[in-house]
Amino acid sequence: MKRYDKITPEGTRDLLFEECAAQDQVVAALSGLFSRRGYRKVVTPTLEFYDVFAESSAHFPQENMYKLCDHAGRLMVLRPDCTIPIARLAATRLKDSPLPIRLYYAENVYRVEHHLRGRASEIFQCGVELIGASGILSDLEITQLAAESLEQIGGYRMELCHIGYFKALIDSLEADDGLKETIRQEIEEKNYAALRDVLEPFGDAPAAKALLYLPRLFGGEEVFDEAYALFDHPAARQSLDYLREIYQELRTLGLERQVLIDLSLVNEADYYTGIIFRGYFDGVGEPVLSGGRYDNLIAEFGEARPATGFGINVEPLARRMEHIRHTQPPILVFCPREQFAQAVRHIRRLGQQGAAAELSTADTQQEALCQAKEQGIQRVHVITPEGEIKEVELP
Amino acid sequence: MKPIRIALTKGRLEEHSIELFERLGYDCRAVREKGRRLILPIAGTNLEVVLAKAADVVTYVENGVCDLGVVGKDTIMEHGGTFYEVADLGFGKCRFALAAPKGKDFYAGYQTKRIASKYVRVAHSFFEKKNMDVDIVKIEGSVELAPILGLSDGIVDIVETGTTLRENGLEVVETLAQVSARLIVNIASLKLRKAEIEPLLTQIEGYLKENQP
Numbered sequence: 001m002k003r004y005d006k007i008t009p010e011g012t013r014d015l016l017f018e019e020c021a022a023q024d025q026v027v028a029a030l031s032g033l034f035s036r037r038g039y040r041k042v043v044t045p046t047l048e049f050y051d052v053f054a055e056s057s058a059h060f061p062q063e064n065m066y067k068l069c070d071h072a073g074r075l076m077v078l079r080p081d082c083t084i085p086i087a088r089l090a091a092t093r094l095k096d097s098p099l100p101i102r103l104y105y106a107e108n109v110y111r112v113e114h115h116l117r118g119r120a121s122e123i124f125q126c127g128v129e130l131i132g133a134s135g136i137l138s139d140l141e142i143t144q145l146a147a148e149s150l151e152q153i154g155g156y157r158m159e160l161c162h163i164g165y166f167k168a169l170i171d172s173l174e175a176d177d178g179l180k181e182t183i184r185q186e187i188e189e190k191n192y193a194a195l196r197d198v199l200e201p202f203g204d205a206p207a208a209k210a211l212l213y214l215p216r217l218f219g220g221e222e223v224f225d226e227a228y229a230l231f232d233h234p235a236a237r238q239s240l241d242y243l244r245e246i247y248q249e250l251r252t253l254g255l256e257r258q259v260l261i262d263l264s265l266v267n268e269a270d271y272y273t274g275i276i277f278r279g280y281f282d283g284v285g286e287p288v289l290s291g292g293r294y295d296n297l298i299a300e301f302g303e304a305r306p307a308t309g310f311g312i313n314v315e316p317l318a319r320r321m322e323h324i325r326h327t328q329p330p331i332l333v334f335c336p337r338e339q340f341a342q343a344v345r346h347i348r349r350l351g352q353q354g355a356a357a358e359l360s361t362a363d364t365q366q367e368a369l370c371q372a373k374e375q376g377i378q379r380v381h382v383i384t385p386e387g388e389i390k391e392v393e394l395p
Numbered sequence: 396m397k398p399i400r401i402a403l404t405k406g407r408l409e410e411h412s413i414e415l416f417e418r419l420g421y422d423c424r425a426v427r428e429k430g431r432r433l434i435l436p437i438a439g440t441n442l443e444v445v446l447a448k449a450a451d452v453v454t455y456v457e458n459g460v461c462d463l464g465v466v467g468k469d470t471i472m473e474h475g476g477t478f479y480e481v482a483d484l485g486f487g488k489c490r491f492a493l494a495a496p497k498g499k500d501f502y503a504g505y506q507t508k509r510i511a512s513k514y515v516r517v518a519h520s521f522f523e524k525k526n527m528d529v530d531i532v533k534i535e536g537s538v539e540l541a542p543i544l545g546l547s548d549g550i551v552d553i554v555e556t557g558t559t560l561r562e563n564g565l566e567v568v569e570t571l572a573q574v575s576a577r578l579i580v581n582i583a584s585l586k587l588r589k590a591e592i593e594p595l596l597t598q599i600e601g602y603l604k605e606n607q608p
Contacts, residue, residue, distance in 0.1 A: 114475070118458065157586050190585075192600075193483035193577070215479075219589070260586065280583045285459015286477070287583065 011113050011121030022318040023124065027106050029152045030126045030312065034104040037145060039128050042103050044085035046110075050075035056084055056300060058271045064112045066121075078110035082125055082311060084297070090131045091301035099132025099305070106314075120315065127291070127311030131298065134306035136242065139275045139293060140249055142308045146279060146289055147255055149310075153317045155282040157258055158289070159218070160247060161265035163272045164239030166214065169231060172207040183211060187264045190215040206231060218262035221247070227263055246275065271297065275308070284316040329376060330356040334368035335383035342387045357381070369394060398436075398443040399584075399591055402452040402461040404470075408576050409446065411486040412465045419598055441591065450474050453579070462584035462592060468574040469553050473514045479585060481596055482578040482603060491517055491571035494560050495549035496542055501568045508548040511541030518551040521571050539563040 008014060015023060031041065050067060053060045058081065066078040079085055082105045094101055106126040113119040128145065130138050143160065150156035166187070170180050179198065186195040195212055202208035210231040217223050217230075224244050228237065243261070250259045265276050272292040279289030291310020298305040331350060335343035343359060350357040362368040365382055372380050373394060380392045403412045403426075413423050422438040426446075429435055435444045445461055449470040455461040457476040464478075467487055471480065491514070495501040501508070509530045512518040522529045534541055534550075539559060541547040550565070553574060560566060578599060585592055 117454070117476075159586055190479035190481050190580075192481055194480070215481075218586075260589070262586070280586050282587060283459075285457070285581050285583050 039104040091303035129309035162243040168236035487576040511547035512551040
C-alpha cells in the first residue's frame with residue numbers, strides 16, 4: 001500500500017515559481033559577487049563516504065547524518081556540510097594547484113533534524129573557501145566578503161571573535177577535557193548561572209574569573225579594553241590585537257554599525273583556529289552566515305593547508321526577497337495542427353524580441369481563448385489555417 | 396518599531412514571573428487582566444508579553460518570534476534547543492529525581508529496568524551517562540502510578556517536596572539535576588537588538604543580585 005506517495009518528508013519542501021525565483025536571485029547575487037572576486041565554482045557529490053565526515057574535527061554526530069549503503073556495503077552519507085568535501089578536494093585533486101585557491105559552491109546539505117521543530121533537513125547553502133593563505137589579508141578578505149554578501153540582500157549584523165582568546169583562557173585552567181568542554185558549552189549558551197557553578201572550584205584564578213565574564217564580552221570597541229584588562233597573557237593579547245586590527249579595518253570600510261565583537265562565540269572550538277564570525281539577518285531568529293579560519297582541517301586529509309571561508313543559508317534570505325522581478329505573462333500562440341511549424345517559427349521570433357510565448361495545446365481557437373482567460377494570459381496570437389498570424393482580442 | 400516580545404510560562408511559573416516584572420517597575424495590569432487576549436502590552440514600554448505552555452516558550456524563543464522567555468530548567472532539559480540561557484531566576488525550584496518503591500534496591504539484579512517518565516529525553520540521557528540500558532515508557536499523567544501498577548521499576552520525574560512520592564510508597568533513589576525558572580534569549584535577537592535587550596538583562600541581573608537568598 002502506498003501511504004507516503006502524496007507528501008514530502010518532514011524538513012523538505014517543494015519550491016514553486018516565485019520561491020524558485022527568489023532563491024535563484026539570491027544565489028545569482030552571491031555567485032556573481034564571488035566570481036567577480038576570483039572565486040571559481042565547484043560541485044561535489046551529494047553522496048560521500050561516511051569516513052569523510054566520521055572523524056572530522058568539525059564534528060558531525062552520526063545521528064545527524066542521513067546514511068545509506070553502496071553496492072559494496074560501504075556506508076555513505078548525504079553530505080551534511082560543504083566545507084569538508086572541499087577540504088578533501090583541496091588535499092587530493094587540487095593538491096598541486098598553485099596557492100591560494102579560491103572556490104565557491106551553491107548546493108544542498110542534509111541534516112537529520114529533531115522531529116517537529118519546523119527545521120529544514122535539506123538546506124541550500126552558498127559559500128566560499130580561500131585555501132592556502134594564512135596572513136591577515138586573507139582574513140580581511142573573507143570577513144569583508146561575508147559582510148558584502150549580506151549587504152547585497154538587506155539589513156544585517158555580523159559578529160566577530162578570535163578563538164585564540166578563549167583557548168588562552170581555557171588552556172591556563174587546570175581542568176580535564178570533559179570539564180573544559182562543559183565550560184565551553186556554558187559560555188556558548190551564555191548560561192551565566194551554570195558557568196558560575198562550574199567555575200566556582202577555581203576560586204579567584206584569573207583565567208576562571210575571565211571565563212566567567214566571557215559571555216558578557218560582546219559589543220563594540222569597548223569590549224577590547226575590558227578583554228585586555230581581564231586577562232593579561234601573551235597568547236590572549238596576540239589574539240585580541242589580531243581581532244582588533246580586523247575590526248578596525250572593517251570600521252574603516254564603514255561597517256561600524258553592522259559589525260560587533262562577541263568573544264563568547266566559541267562554537268566548534270576544535271574546528272576553528274583563528275577568526276570566527278557569524279551573520280544575522282533582520283527578522284531571522286538564527287544565524288544565516290557562519291564562517292572562520294580552519295587551518296587544521298585539510299591536514300586531516302593528508303595535506304596541510306591553511307584555510308578560511310564561510311557559508312550562507314540561502315533560504316531565509318530568499319524568504320526576505322520582497323521585490324521579485326515581475327515576469328510578463330507569456331503570449332499564448334494557438335495554431336491548427338498543420339501550422340505547427342509556422343507556430344514554432346513565430347514563437348522563436350517573439351523570443352528573439354524578448355517576449356515569452358507558449359504554445360496552446362487546445363484543439364480549437366475557442367478552447368484556446370478559454371485557456372488564456374483561466375490562466376490570466378492577456379495576449380493570444382492565432383495562426384490561421386493559411387499560416388497568417390492574427391492577434392485576437394479576448395472576449 | 397517592532398516590540399520586544401517576552402514569552403512567559405503559563406501556570407506554576409506565571410505568578411512569580413509577573414511579580415518579578417512588577418518589582419522591576421513594569422506595569423503588568425494588562426497581563427493580570429488578560430481576559431482572552433494572547434498578546435499583552437506592558438504600558439509605557441516597547442515590551443509585549445505572550446503567555447504560553449512551557450515547551451512552546453522554548454519553541455517561540457528558539458525560532459525568534461519571541462525575543463525572551465521565562466521557562467523551567469526541566470523544560471529546557473527535556474526540549475533542548477539553541478538559545479542563550481542568561482539567568483537563573485531563582486523561583487520555581489524543584490529537582491529531577493529517580494524514584495523507586497521504598498525499601499527496594501533499584502539497581503539490584505541484572506534484568507533490564509523499566510522506567511516510566513514524562514521526561515523521556517532527560518531519563519534517556521541520565522541512564523546513557525551511566526552506560527545502563529533501560530526501557531523507557533512515556534506516561535502523560537501521574538507517573539507515580541506506573542510502579543504501583545507494576546508497569547515500571549522506577550520513575551524519573553520532578554520532585555518538589557517529596558510528599559506525593561511518600562504517599563505512594565516511593566522514595567528518591569538519586570537526584571538528577573536541580574530545576575528552577577530560567578531567562579532565555581534568542582541568539583539573533585541579542586545581537587540584532589542589543590541596545591534594547593541588554594539594559595533589561597542588566598536590570599534583571601541587578602535585581603537578582605540584590606535579592607539573593
